[in-house]
Amino acid sequence: MSASTPFVKMNGAGNDFVVVNALERAFTPDAGQVRALADRQTGEGFDQLIAIEPSTTADAFMRVWNADGGAVETCGNALRCVGWMLLQASGSDKVVIDTLGGPTTARRAGPDRITVDMGPPRLDWREIPLAEEMDTRGIELQVGPIDAPVIYTPGAVSMGNPHVVFFTDRLDDAFVTGSGSLIEHHPLFPEGVNVGFAHVLAPDRIRLRVWERGAGLTKACGTGACAALVAASRRGLTGRRAVMVVDGGELDIDWDEASGHVFMTGPVEVERTGTLSL
Structure with missing residues (x-):
């Protein structure tokens, strides 16, 4: 060089x-x-x-x-x-x-x-990839005490890279950093994982913060925004289109029904x- x-x-x-x-x-x-x-x-x-x-x-x-x-x-x-x-x-x-x-x-x-x-989301546990077979709409993973977890059962989605998405209203720096760094290298994810924290504000609006694998807390994560919309839509929390409010602005995500592809505009x-x- x-x-x-x-x-x-x-x-x-x-x-x-x-x-x-x-x-x-x-x-x-x-x-x-x-x-x-x-x-x-x-x-x-x-x-x-x-x-x-x-x-x-x-x-x-x-x-x-x-x-x-x-x-x-x-x-x-x-x-x-x-x-x-x-x-x-x-x-x-x-x-x-x-x-x-x-x-x-x-x-x-x-x-x-x-x-x-961004193409179609990959939703099979082998495609994420996960270390064991699970329903990716809500995988067996939690943070906190067994009988009173703080966050639990995240959705898992690959957008060409692996993501888990927790639905929570706890989005402060300390919580996202602490939980994200804990989960990033969890043995359930052989390739590591990006960790999303999504607060559904309305059927078409989500506040999102992402702990990125290898980068930490970033102002926006495009694949994370796509993964969060797919995970939310699969759980019936939103429709197939939503505005993702990230630290650095807003991203429009559309999981197109006809093609099955996810489109991100920003x-x-x-x-x-x-x-x-x-």
Whole structure:
């Protein structure tokens, strides 16, 4: 890797990324370099590091590293940001972005707003994946005393990456951080898990906070918002469309009945540009 690599700093509803164009030049940081770059005091600071790479089957391939240096399958808010960049560059009305979690399509939805087709949710216990067979509408997992758990029976959904969603009105930092960090590496989840805390405000409105696997508490989690809507809808708590109110703004999630796909619409913001030195 060269000493200086140009980047664009972007965010989607506050979930922030350093995005590197690796279409013509390989970008292969190791875990230590990713962690150093992610540090908000001494590095560039981000939730995820993104590389846009060539693809033989799509317009581009999006590679994702979490702040802890680990590579992950996909990131919903980053898909909007990368989609916006590719749409700006190509002038077309849609682009296909491949990820380790599978391909997605991004389209314009207005000024600095992008809709991403996140595909169908994966709902079988093997697809999450879970370590043992369970009904993913409400899995056997709880936090707190056995006879009086604080949160329990979350829904489990994969949106190309694993999620559990607890329904609770307890959304304070200490609770989300404490519970999320406890569950992230629970043995029930062989690949770890993203942990959502959803408070249903109305049949079409959910307040959501997410403890992200490998990134911690973020201002927004796009796949988490999709997973929360699917989990809520499967339990009959909401319809198939809802506004997800996250720390960094709002995301519109639509679990389309006809196609079975989940569509996420939300904002994209460019913060600055710069160069990475490694």
